[in-house]
Amino acid sequence: xxxxxxxxxxxxxxxxxxxxxxxxxxxxxxxxxxxxxxxxxxxxxxxxxxxxxxxxxxxxxxxxxxxxxxxxxxxxxxxxxxxxxxxxxxxxxxxxxxxxxxxxxxxxxxxxxxxxxxxxxxxxxxxxxxxxxxxxxxxxxxxxxxxxxxxxxxxxxxxxxxxxxxxxxxx
Numbered sequence: 731x732x733x734x735x736x737x738x739x740x741x742x743x744x745x746x747x748x749x750x751x752x753x754x755x756x757x758x759x760x761x762x763x764x765x766x767x768x769x770x771x772x773x774x775x776x777x778x779x780x781x782x783x784x785x786x787x788x789x790x791x792x793x794x795x796x797x798x799x800x801x802x803x804x805x806x807x808x809x810x811x812x813x814x815x816x817x818x819x820x821x822x823x824x825x826x827x828x829x830x831x832x833x834x835x836x837x838x839x840x841x842x843x844x845x846x847x848x849x850x851x852x853x854x855x856x857x858x859x860x861x862x863x864x865x866x867x868x869x870x871x872x873x874x875x876x877x878x879x880x881x882x883x884x885x886x887x888x889x890x891x892x893x894x895x896x897x898x899x900x901x
Contacts, residue, residue: 738809751805755797758826762833763790769837780896796883800826803869803879810872818868825861828854836894840901848898855894859887 738747770786804822807815832854839847862884870877 744809747808748802748805751801751808752798754826755801758830759793759797761830765834765838769840773840774837777897778900780893783893783896792886796886799879800883803873803876806873806876806879807869812872814868815872818865818872821861821865821868825858825865828858828861832858836897845898845901848894848901852891852894852898855887855891859884859891862887 738744800822804819807818807822832851835847835854836851839850843850862880866877866880866884869880
Protein backbone atom coordinates (compact mmCIF):
# COMPACT_ATOMS: atom_id res chain seq x y z
CA UNK A 731 0.00 0.00 0.00
CA UNK A 732 1.09 3.54 -0.68
CA UNK A 733 1.49 6.17 2.06
CA UNK A 734 -1.83 7.29 3.52
CA UNK A 735 -3.46 4.25 1.94
CA UNK A 736 -5.39 2.54 4.68
CA UNK A 737 -7.92 1.02 2.39
CA UNK A 738 -11.64 1.62 2.48
CA UNK A 739 -13.56 -1.39 3.73
CA UNK A 740 -12.74 -5.03 3.32
CA UNK A 741 -11.90 -6.97 0.17
CA UNK A 742 -15.52 -7.07 -1.00
CA UNK A 743 -15.87 -3.28 -0.75
CA UNK A 744 -12.51 -2.82 -2.48
CA UNK A 745 -13.53 -5.14 -5.32
CA UNK A 746 -16.93 -3.49 -5.67
CA UNK A 747 -15.33 -0.04 -5.81
CA UNK A 748 -12.84 -1.15 -8.47
CA UNK A 749 -15.70 -2.64 -10.49
CA UNK A 750 -17.60 0.62 -10.09
CA UNK A 751 -14.72 2.66 -11.49
CA UNK A 752 -14.27 0.16 -14.32
CA UNK A 753 -18.02 0.30 -15.02
CA UNK A 754 -17.99 4.11 -15.16
CA UNK A 755 -15.18 3.97 -17.72
CA UNK A 756 -17.02 1.27 -19.66
CA UNK A 757 -20.20 3.37 -19.79
CA UNK A 758 -18.28 6.37 -21.15
CA UNK A 759 -16.55 4.13 -23.69
CA UNK A 760 -19.82 2.49 -24.74
CA UNK A 761 -21.69 5.77 -25.14
CA UNK A 762 -18.86 7.22 -27.18
CA UNK A 763 -18.68 4.14 -29.37
CA UNK A 764 -22.38 4.40 -30.19
CA UNK A 765 -21.80 7.77 -31.83
CA UNK A 766 -18.49 6.78 -33.41
CA UNK A 767 -19.71 3.56 -35.03
CA UNK A 768 -22.36 5.33 -37.06
CA UNK A 769 -19.98 7.98 -38.34
CA UNK A 770 -16.53 6.44 -38.66
CA UNK A 771 -17.65 4.65 -41.82
CA UNK A 772 -19.82 7.63 -42.81
CA UNK A 773 -18.52 11.16 -43.10
CA UNK A 774 -15.24 10.36 -41.32
CA UNK A 775 -14.30 7.72 -43.93
CA UNK A 776 -13.98 10.45 -46.55
CA UNK A 777 -12.69 13.18 -44.22
CA UNK A 778 -9.27 14.73 -44.64
CA UNK A 779 -7.44 13.25 -41.66
CA UNK A 780 -3.97 14.10 -40.39
CA UNK A 781 -1.15 12.26 -42.16
CA UNK A 782 -0.04 10.93 -38.73
CA UNK A 783 -3.48 9.58 -37.88
CA UNK A 784 -3.32 5.88 -37.00
CA UNK A 785 -5.62 3.30 -38.61
CA UNK A 786 -9.13 3.30 -37.12
CA UNK A 787 -8.66 -0.10 -35.41
CA UNK A 788 -5.91 1.40 -33.20
CA UNK A 789 -8.34 3.73 -31.45
CA UNK A 790 -10.45 0.96 -29.88
CA UNK A 791 -7.42 -0.91 -28.57
CA UNK A 792 -5.79 2.23 -27.17
CA UNK A 793 -8.98 3.51 -25.54
CA UNK A 794 -9.62 0.14 -23.89
CA UNK A 795 -6.21 0.26 -22.24
CA UNK A 796 -6.57 3.93 -21.32
CA UNK A 797 -10.03 3.55 -19.77
CA UNK A 798 -8.77 0.62 -17.72
CA UNK A 799 -5.76 2.57 -16.49
CA UNK A 800 -7.94 5.58 -15.66
CA UNK A 801 -10.32 3.44 -13.63
CA UNK A 802 -7.51 1.80 -11.68
CA UNK A 803 -5.94 5.21 -11.03
CA UNK A 804 -9.21 6.62 -9.69
CA UNK A 805 -9.68 3.53 -7.52
CA UNK A 806 -6.18 3.94 -6.05
CA UNK A 807 -7.01 7.53 -5.13
CA UNK A 808 -10.41 6.54 -3.74
CA UNK A 809 -8.69 4.00 -1.44
CA UNK A 810 -6.47 6.67 0.07
CA UNK A 811 -7.09 8.72 3.19
CA UNK A 812 -4.80 11.47 1.89
CA UNK A 813 -5.85 15.10 1.97
CA UNK A 814 -7.18 16.22 -1.39
CA UNK A 815 -8.72 12.87 -2.25
CA UNK A 816 -12.22 14.26 -2.75
CA UNK A 817 -10.96 17.16 -4.86
CA UNK A 818 -8.86 14.79 -6.96
CA UNK A 819 -11.86 12.55 -7.61
CA UNK A 820 -14.01 15.58 -8.47
CA UNK A 821 -11.41 16.68 -11.03
CA UNK A 822 -11.38 13.12 -12.36
CA UNK A 823 -15.16 13.27 -12.82
CA UNK A 824 -14.85 16.58 -14.71
CA UNK A 825 -12.36 15.09 -17.15
CA UNK A 826 -14.54 12.00 -17.57
CA UNK A 827 -17.52 14.24 -18.42
CA UNK A 828 -15.42 16.18 -20.95
CA UNK A 829 -14.26 12.88 -22.41
CA UNK A 830 -17.88 11.83 -22.81
CA UNK A 831 -18.81 15.18 -24.39
CA UNK A 832 -16.12 15.18 -27.08
CA UNK A 833 -17.19 12.15 -29.14
CA UNK A 834 -20.80 13.15 -29.87
CA UNK A 835 -19.69 16.67 -30.77
CA UNK A 836 -16.84 15.57 -33.05
CA UNK A 837 -18.49 12.60 -34.72
CA UNK A 838 -22.20 13.19 -34.17
CA UNK A 839 -22.58 16.90 -34.89
CA UNK A 840 -20.39 17.09 -37.99
CA UNK A 841 -23.13 15.95 -40.39
CA UNK A 842 -25.39 18.76 -39.12
CA UNK A 843 -22.89 21.55 -38.38
CA UNK A 844 -19.91 20.77 -40.60
CA UNK A 845 -16.56 22.19 -39.57
CA UNK A 846 -18.16 24.22 -36.76
CA UNK A 847 -18.67 20.91 -34.92
CA UNK A 848 -14.97 20.11 -35.29
CA UNK A 849 -13.96 23.50 -33.88
CA UNK A 850 -16.35 23.05 -30.98
CA UNK A 851 -14.92 19.57 -30.42
CA UNK A 852 -11.45 21.14 -30.40
CA UNK A 853 -12.48 23.47 -27.58
CA UNK A 854 -13.79 20.47 -25.64
CA UNK A 855 -10.68 18.35 -26.18
CA UNK A 856 -8.37 21.20 -25.17
CA UNK A 857 -10.43 21.55 -21.98
CA UNK A 858 -10.16 17.76 -21.60
CA UNK A 859 -6.37 17.88 -21.93
CA UNK A 860 -6.22 20.57 -19.24
CA UNK A 861 -8.57 18.57 -16.99
CA UNK A 862 -6.51 15.40 -17.46
CA UNK A 863 -3.32 17.34 -16.63
CA UNK A 864 -5.06 18.66 -13.50
CA UNK A 865 -6.08 15.10 -12.64
CA UNK A 866 -2.47 13.94 -12.95
CA UNK A 867 -1.35 16.78 -10.70
CA UNK A 868 -4.07 15.96 -8.14
CA UNK A 869 -3.56 12.19 -8.26
CA UNK A 870 0.26 12.18 -8.12
CA UNK A 871 0.69 13.42 -4.54
CA UNK A 872 -2.01 11.01 -3.32
CA UNK A 873 -0.80 7.97 -5.24
CA UNK A 874 2.30 8.06 -7.41
CA UNK A 875 1.00 4.98 -9.24
CA UNK A 876 -2.32 6.68 -9.95
CA UNK A 877 -0.58 9.76 -11.31
CA UNK A 878 1.64 7.61 -13.52
CA UNK A 879 -1.35 5.60 -14.77
CA UNK A 880 -2.90 8.83 -16.03
CA UNK A 881 0.14 9.89 -18.08
CA UNK A 882 -0.53 7.65 -21.11
CA UNK A 883 -4.07 9.05 -21.19
CA UNK A 884 -2.76 12.62 -21.08
CA UNK A 885 -0.31 11.82 -23.88
CA UNK A 886 -3.06 10.29 -26.02
CA UNK A 887 -5.40 13.23 -25.47
CA UNK A 888 -2.67 15.69 -26.48
CA UNK A 889 -2.10 13.55 -29.60
CA UNK A 890 -5.86 13.58 -30.23
CA UNK A 891 -5.80 17.39 -29.98
CA UNK A 892 -3.39 17.42 -32.92
CA UNK A 893 -5.73 15.15 -34.90
CA UNK A 894 -8.70 17.36 -34.06
CA UNK A 895 -6.81 20.52 -35.10
CA UNK A 896 -6.05 18.97 -38.47
CA UNK A 897 -9.62 17.78 -38.96
CA UNK A 898 -11.06 21.19 -38.06
CA UNK A 899 -8.67 23.03 -40.35
CA UNK A 900 -9.09 20.68 -43.33
CA UNK A 901 -12.76 19.66 -43.35
